[in-house]
Amino acid sequence: MLKNYLIIAWRIALQRKLFTLINLLCISLTLLVLLVLTAMLENTFQPSGVEGKSPRMLQILTMLSYNDERGNSRHSPLGYKVITDYIKPLPSAELVAAVSLPESTTVYQADRTTDLLLRRADAAYWQILDFEVLSGRVPTAEDVAAGRFVLVLNQSTARQLFGQQQAVGQKLNVGGQQFEVIGVVADVLQLNSFADMWAPVSTYPSSDYQHQMWGNFTALILTRDAANFTAIKQELATAIVDFQFDDPAMWSNVTIWADTKLDIFARMLLQNNRQPDSGATTLLLLISVLMLLFMLLPALNLVNLNTGRMLERSTEIGVRKAFGASRQQLVWQFLVENLLLCSLGGLLGLAMAAAALGLIERSGVIPYLQVNINFTVFALGMLISMVFGLLSGIIPAWRIAKLDPVHALKGARR
Amino acid sequence: MIKLSSISKNYQTDKVQTRALDNINLQVQAGEFVSIMGPSGCGKSTLLNIIGLLDRPASGQIEINGQLLGKYSDSQVAKLRNQTFGFIFQSFHLINELRVIDNVELPLLYRKMPAAERRAKAKAALEKVGLTARMEHFPNQLSGGQQQRVAIARAMVGEPQILLADEPTGNLDSQMGAEVMSQLLALNQAGTTIVMVTHNEQEAKHSNRIVRVFDGQLVQ
Numbered sequence: 001m002l003k004n005y006l007i008i009a010w011r012i013a014l015q016r017k018l019f020t021l022i023n024l025l026c027i028s029l030t031l032l033v034l035l036v037l038t039a040m041l042e043n044t045f046q047p048s049g050v051e052g053k054s055p056r057m058l059q060i061l062t063m064l065s066y067n068d069e070r071g072n073s074r075h076s077p078l079g080y081k082v083i084t085d086y087i088k089p090l091p092s093a094e095l096v097a098a099v100s101l102p103e104s105t106t107v108y109q110a111d112r113t114t115d116l117l118l119r120r121a122d123a124a125y126w127q128i129l130d131f132e133v134l135s136g137r138v139p140t141a142e143d144v145a146a147g148r149f150v151l152v153l154n155q156s157t158a159r160q161l162f163g164q165q166q167a168v169g170q171k172l173n174v175g176g177q178q179f180e181v182i183g184v185v186a187d188v189l190q191l192n193s194f195a196d197m198w199a200p201v202s203t204y205p206s207s208d209y210q211h212q213m214w215g216n217f218t219a220l221i222l223t224r225d226a227a228n229f230t231a232i233k234q235e236l237a238t239a240i241v242d243f244q245f246d247d248p249a250m251w252s253n254v255t256i257w258a259d260t261k262l263d264i265f266a267r268m269l270l271q272n273n274r275q276p277d278s279g280a281t282t283l284l285l286l287i288s289v290l291m292l293l294f295m296l297l298p299a300l301n302l303v304n305l306n307t308g309r310m311l312e313r314s315t316e317i318g319v320r321k322a323f324g325a326s327r328q329q330l331v332w333q334f335l336v337e338n339l340l341l342c343s344l345g346g347l348l349g350l351a352m353a354a355a356a357l358g359l360i361e362r363s364g365v366i367p368y369l370q371v372n373i374n375f376t377v378f379a380l381g382m383l384i385s386m387v388f389g390l391l392s393g394i395i396p397a398w399r400i401a402k403l404d405p406v407h408a409l410k411g412a413r414r
Numbered sequence: 415m416i417k418l419s420s421i422s423k424n425y426q427t428d429k430v431q432t433r434a435l436d437n438i439n440l441q442v443q444a445g446e447f448v449s450i451m452g453p454s455g456c457g458k459s460t461l462l463n464i465i466g467l468l469d470r471p472a473s474g475q476i477e478i479n480g481q482l483l484g485k486y487s488d489s490q491v492a493k494l495r496n497q498t499f500g501f502i503f504q505s506f507h508l509i510n511e512l513r514v515i516d517n518v519e520l521p522l523l524y525r526k527m528p529a530a531e532r533r534a535k536a537k538a539a540l541e542k543v544g545l546t547a548r549m550e551h552f553p554n555q556l557s558g559g560q561q562q563r564v565a566i567a568r569a570m571v572g573e574p575q576i577l578l579a580d581e582p583t584g585n586l587d588s589q590m591g592a593e594v595m596s597q598l599l600a601l602n603q604a605g606t607t608i609v610m611v612t613h614n615e616q617e618a619k620h621s622n623r624i625v626r627v628f629d630g631q632l633v634q
Contacts, residue, residue: 001523004516011511319507322468323568324496324524326489405468409507 002336009337012313013344019309020341023302027345027388028352030298034291035353035373035381036360041287042380043371044191045262050129051190056226057128058233058258059192060087060219064273065245067252074251075273077101079212080201082256083219086239092231095222097124102195103216108173109161116157116196118174120204128222129193136168136183139200143182147202151179156368157196158184177203189368191261192220213246221258233258233276295388302392310334310400317400318408330401331394338393339386346385350378415607416442416465416576421474423460423630434460435471436630442609444575447602449618450611452627458611459580461627465609466499466578467491479575496524500569500606504581506561508553514564515540515549521572539567543597559590566597570606577601579610583617595620 013020047054063082066073083098090096102117123141131138134155143150151172158167158181170181179199188194201209209215223232236258245251255274259267263278270279310317320330354373361369373381423435434457442448442465450458463469464476467483476483478498486494500521508517519536527535540546543563553561562582569577579598583591595617602608610621618624626633 003529004512004519004523007516008509008511015511315507316509319509320520321492322466322495322499322501323521323572324492326492326524328489329492329524406463409468409503 005333005336006340009340012337013341016309019305023305023341024345024348026298026302026305027342027385028348030295030388031346031349031381031384032352032356034294034384035349035377036356037291038380038384039353039357039371039373039377042374042377044265046376047190047261048374049190049370050131050186050188050193052130053128053222054261056223056228058221058223058229058260059264060221060256060258061264061268062273063214063254063256065214065251065254067250069252070250072250074214076214078217078219078256079215080209080217081211081213083217084210086243086256087219087221087236090221090232090235090239092223092228092235093221094224095124095128095220097128097220097222098122098201098217099125099192099220100201100216101218105175105197107161107197108176114161117194119195119198120201121198122201125220128220131188131193132186134184134186135166136181138183138185139198144200144202148200149177149179149203150182150200152183152185152198153181154185154187154196154368156187174199177205179203187368187370189366189370191264192218194368229258229260291384292387295384295391299388299391303395306338306392306396307399310396314400314403314408315411317403318405318410321403321405321408327401331397334397334400335390335393338397339389342385342389342392343382345388346382349385350381353381415444415446415479416440416609417475417477418465419475419477421461421464421471421476423457423464423469423471433630435464438474438630438632440625440632442576442607444607445602445605446623447599447608447621448610449621449624450609450627451613451615451618451624454613456627457630458627462578462580462609462611465576466501467495468501492524496521496572498575500572500574500577502562502565502569502577502579502582504584506553506558506565506585508561508564508568510553512552513549514545514551514553514556517553517564518549518567518571520568525572535571536567539571540564542570543567557590558586559593562586562590562594563597566594566601570601574606576607576609579608581611581613583612583614591617 060078062075063078064075080098083096088096099121100119102119104115105118107114107116123139123144126138138152139150151174153161153167161167162170167181167184172179172181174197221232223229236256240254240256243254257267257276257278259278262280266280266283267273267278269283272279317330350373357371360366418438418440421435421438425432425434438461450461452458460469464471478494515536518539519532522532522535537546537549540549543566545560545563545567548556548560553564556564582598583594586594598608599620612618
């Protein structure tokens with residue numbers, strides 16, 4: 001029976017070319033937008049490559065210090081001292097890295113100055129993240145301990161600063177400090193690895209950073225596996241019970257959450273800074289609802305288009321009913337037809353999304369963007385197509401299946 | 415086999431209610447060939463549609479094979495139509511997007527039957543109407559007579575007990591009409607009960623009994 005449905009769906013799609021074209025465009029353009037968004041979300045929350053260890057990684061982006069009695073509140077990135085005193089000692093952590101947020105820094109060359117984003121990191125940072133080293137090397141624990149002025153550039157920055165010359169071995173004045181370039185890594189756009197250049201944390205002009213509770217750092221916590229997340233969170237909660245502020249009169253409490261990437265975005269967007277629950281479920285629900293709403297408008301258009309198209313086949317419906325098709329079987333038939341069309345639209349949408357992502361990457365609108373249509377995005381794309389097919393097909397199919405056979409045989413549309 | 419008791423049917427348009435059938439009582443025995451005749455708009459096709467469960471009466475009772483049809487669900491009526499009735503329409507009503515063989519197979523799609531068996535039965539039905547050579551064609555590649563023969567094959571493929579034909583020769587010339595009539599007679603002789611709506615007295619004479627309808631009522 002399914003074969004019969006598919007054959008007739010295919011022949012009708014070929015016969016009514018204009019309708020098929022409008023239908024396919026409607027589906028594929030909607031999917032194009034949704035798939036580009038999905039690919040970017042997937043790349044952000046489940047990255048591969050440099051941040052491929054994310055599934056067993058927690059991170060701390062900010063801390064909230066407050067004293068409710070005095071009405072004081074400060075929400076800021078971590079100070080280095082918080083990481084060394086409270087986070088690095090967590091027993092269930094395999095590795096803890098401290099890395100500064102990217103800071104705009106001026107690079108001086110003989111004939112020009114360039115503003116670039118610099119991160120300063122400890123040695124664990126290079127062990128947790130899997131940078132693709134194109135030439136030279138990345139800083140070692142010795143480099144960091146000795147405070148060596150060594151610098152890593154990404155590929156685009158190396159090309160921008162040195163053209164076709166070999167970057168490794170070059171000297172560079174960064175913010176008034178003299179560095180030697182020791183490595184070049186591939187361009188990346190991920191939450192923790194995005195920057196133009198990297199230096200050891202020990203190259204800060206002053207050692208004050210080591211004693212600061214508030215600063216410009218984030219912590220990356222690598223665990224043996226995701227099952228340790230709960231233990232880490234509990235250990236962190238215990239560790240900060242005795243949090244020592246520099247000025248206890250001003251600050252009495254602190255909340256620090258070790259989060260997954262999804263949790264971080266949820267906490268940021270939903271401003272859940274005081275509750276342990278980041279609101280990730282709410283965020284995913286919101287994204288799903290927004291995607292559904294985005295699909296709803298074209299789906300409503302397709303409902304009308306589909307109803308018209310199906311009503312043109314009222315005689316066929318009458319014949320099928322006369323020969324024993326039940327309402328349920330007819331609903332199923334028209335749904336299968338619509339799902340087939342939507343699957344084709346989905347494949348077209350995937351191809352268009354891949355092309356659009358390629359264009360965005362090449363255009364440089366979003367620096368270092370590298371997003372691929374992987375299996376997860378493909379599967380999600382097909383799932384979205386099916387949801388779209390159901391949304392736009394169920395109402396027309398139900399209306400058509402309800403047609404009275406006598407009127408349907410006469411070609412009547414009600 | 416078919417028993418209609420006090421069947422009435424009204425059609426409601428915007429402001430006017432039309433009585434299409436008025437207190438019809440009719441019995442058709444197994445193996446009979448009954449022709450329904452009457453002027454245009456007298457209710458012949460409405461009567462045939464009610465017998466074939468394509469339409470529901472406003473009042474009255476229908477018995478098929480001794481089974482009184484009360485409040486049957488849509489799927490129960492669909493199953494009964496599929497297993498008991500075969501339909502032949504004046505304008506053939508073949509599905510143009512499907513090949514001849516697929517059209518003939520259609521009633522079997524709604525039964526639990528393996529694809530190979532469906533195909534074999536459809537081929538056998540086409541063989542009976544002499545159209546095996548045309549089974550890969552599409553309906554619009556056939557003449558009117560051939561299309562009606564395909565429609566007969568489709569109606570008979572499921573071996574229904576009752577064949578309902580609504581002016582089966584109405585769109586055919588006399589020679590093709592005669593061919594179709596001979597096919598129907600052969601089916602009747604093989605045991606199929608036939609109820610046929612027709613305007614053609616000559617064709618009606620081939621049947622066992624003629625029922626005449628006038629203004630929605632049976633007349634003797």
